[in-house]
Amino acid sequence: MGTQEGYASVDGKRTPLDEGTVPITDRGFLYGDSVYEVFRTYSGVPFLGAEHWQRLLRSASLIQLRISDSMQELHAEVARTIAAWHKNGGTGDAYVRYTYTRGGGPINLYPAPDLLPLRVIIVKTIPEWPAHHYSEGLTLAIPSVRRNPINALNPFIKGGNYLNNVLGVLEARELGAEDCLMLNQKQYLTEASNSNVLFVIDETVQTPSVESGILSGLTKGIVSELCMSAGISFNETLLSVNDIRSATECFVTSTTREIVPVKSLRLEDGTLIRFPMGGGSITRMLRSSYKDYVNRYGQENIDSCLF
Numbered sequence: 001m002g003t004q005e006g007y008a009s010v011d012g013k014r015t016p017l018d019e020g021t022v023p024i025t026d027r028g029f030l031y032g033d034s035v036y037e038v039f040r041t042y043s044g045v046p047f048l049g050a051e052h053w054q055r056l057l058r059s060a061s062l063i064q065l066r067i068s069d070s071m072q073e074l075h076a077e078v079a080r081t082i083a084a085w086h087k088n089g090g091t092g093d094a095y096v097r098y099t100y101t102r103g104g105g106p107i108n109l110y111p112a113p114d115l116l117p118l119r120v121i122i123v124k125t126i127p128e129w130p131a132h133h134y135s136e137g138l139t140l141a142i143p144s145v146r147r148n149p150i151n152a153l154n155p156f157i158k159g160g161n162y163l164n165n166v167l168g169v170l171e172a173r174e175l176g177a178e179d180c181l182m183l184n185q186k187q188y189l190t191e192a193s194n195s196n197v198l199f200v201i202d203e204t205v206q207t208p209s210v211e212s213g214i215l216s217g218l219t220k221g222i223v224s225e226l227c228m229s230a231g232i233s234f235n236e237t238l239l240s241v242n243d244i245r246s247a248t249e250c251f252v253t254s255t256t257r258e259i260v261p262v263k264s265l266r267l268e269d270g271t272l273i274r275f276p277m278g279g280g281s282i283t284r285m286l287r288s289s290y291k292d293y294v295n296r297y298g299q300e301n302i303d304s305c306l307f
């Protein structure tokens with residue numbers, strides 16, 4: 001991998017991405033004992049940088065991990081890491097992933113209170129998603145594996161343990177789909193492996209609520225604002241498979257992928273629900289207004305530009 005692919009900062013030590021290392025006794029490595037965020041820049045501006053930071057602090061507090069950095073300190077090191085990457089052949093906007101692990105120490109599940117968190121920043125080229133995901137749509141399948149229950153490992157925490165999601169997407173691939181749409185223990189819909197799922201039912205955008213056991217996606221939050229401005233009802237609720245049989249559109253949202261239409265959903269009994277290729281009219285409208293939102297955000301937040 002060349003340095004143009006990306007750069008890392010491990011507690012301030014900056015290296016090409018493939019030379020970044022963490023100690024093997026780090027609890028992030030041993031137990032997934034960490035929290036993280038991913039944001040991207042548009043023309044150098046960290047999109048929703050403050051909102052990602054707030055979500056990280058919330059995740060950290062839910063696992064009793066104390067973060068002593070401020071957002072300004074974090075963003076300053078992100079800017080230095082992007083500068084080092086650009087100096088070594090990287091160009092343009094960045095995918096930025098930052099993780100705080102609980103640090104290293106004795107191999108013992110109980111985290112001693114004096115452990116020092118480790119901060120890992122990865123900056124790299126923004127992934128290019130296959131063009132057909134946007135022009136045609138994603139295929140989803142409901143796997144047999146269920147989303148982690150809220151009272152076990154709450155999906156609301158953006159933590160370093162994604163095994164549940166890995167098992168979901170592995171099974172979806174075996175079922176011939178690109179990604180999963182996981183149900184919870186009570187058979188309500190939750191989310192895809194790393195994106196939120198939304199439907200259009202009776203001209204209303206409907207999506208699983210936090211009570212279903214999901215990550216509260218920031219992209220979905222923007223979609224709710226866009227719906228409100230466009231006079232489209234937006235409803236976060238408990239959704240069952242029966243509720244979505246009459247859905248006319250489906251799409252997923254995430255920071256790096258924005259809004260992606262879904263063209264089919266395979267139910268557990270093998271039934272395929274089909275949605276319009278390339279997204280229906282509401283999905284297309286939201287895709288275009290999301291782009292406008294990003295452009296406005298860039299102009300209004302030019303002061304926070306990282307390079």
Ligand SMILES: Cc1ncc(COP(=O)(O)O)c(C=O)c1O
Nearest residue numbers: 194195196215217218219254255
């Ligand atoms: C499990 C999960 N759900 C939803 C999302 C979408 O969240 P966001 O829109 O904040 O990127 C992500 C991506 O971070 C995720 O990992």
